[in-house]
Amino acid sequence: PVLGYVGKKMEDDYRRPVGKKGLERNYEKYITSKNDGYFKGKRDVNSRVIHDKNSIKKLRVDGLDLHLNIPLALQRRVEMMLDSMKEKLDADEIIVGVMESHSGKVLSLASSERYDPSHITQKDIAALNPKFSEYPYEAGSVMKPLSISIAMEHGLVTPDKWFNTFNGKLQIGKRHWISDDEKFPALTVTDIIVHSSNVGTSQIAWRLSGQEFREGLLKFGVAKPSGLDLSRDLPGQLKKVRKLDHKLHKASTSYGYGMLITFAQLFKAYSAFNNDGIAVTPRLVNYLEDAKGRHYTLEPK
Secondary structure: OOOOEEEEEEEEEEOEEEOOHHHHHOOHHHHHHEEEEEOOOEEEOOOOOOOOOOOOOOOOEOOOOEOOOOHHHHHHHHHHHHHHHHHHHOOOEEEEEEEEEOOOOOEEEEEEOOOOOOOOOOOHHHHHOOOOHHHEEEHHHHHHHHHHHHHHHHOOOOOOEEEEOHEEEEEEEEOOEEEOOOOOOOOEEEOOOOOOOOHHHHHHHHHOOOOHHHHHHHEEEEEEEOOOOOOOOOOOOOOOOHHOHHHHHHHHHOOOOOOOOHOOOOOHHHHHOOOOOOOOEEEEEEEEEEOOOOOEEEOOO
16 A cells, blocks of 8 residues: 555557556656657668668656665565454554654555555455555544643643542543543553553643643644655644633543544654654655666655
């Protein structure tokens, strides 16, 4: 699904390939051949073109080659691991990404749902869309470090501050409850992350205004295209400030529900944690190369 596949289109009575998904689609204008080669002139009695001063020869101009940041051996090992884990967990699909956080170089991007681009069958249809950047979903608990770090940035909590976590059950209003899988009477901010406490994360998020919370998530790249160089890069969805001022909406968003994010956005956001607070744009393509071996790089979006 990262590479994508090609279809066909008619152009000046020629049937040409056209990129449909993935890298084939995103880089189509660079990798498509620019000019067909031909030799034109008068023919002799045996129908061979005569080479003389009136004959015209035009060399073929190929498109550029893509060189990825992905080592094939690593990608293969990751895909084998995914196949094993999919069976073990009985999952619909598992996707994995590996990236250098300081450079944005994607070293592996893999899905358990794969196909052969040269032989697509009916059962492959669901796998044709690269879900890395095309499938917004409710992320769940992986949003907690983002929510808590926003509160830390505003000086509202420190890693060792204690919170009452009410043995894993907290009421909001008359009808709504927040609950935890693990029950603790109290936890520090650090342990709220370690034990993935919804109760603790909600209370931390409540210290933020709806405006502060929303702006913090936007800074991480939530609800914005990630810039990953695939065919489509959907933005996801985040609630408006007036809703995030409401305790229930703020709580559910803080632990990853009631909002939509793509894998690529999370991928990008998490790079900030081990890159001095700078989130980098994930890049699959290292450089493009022409027939003479010259290299070209494109600036990230």
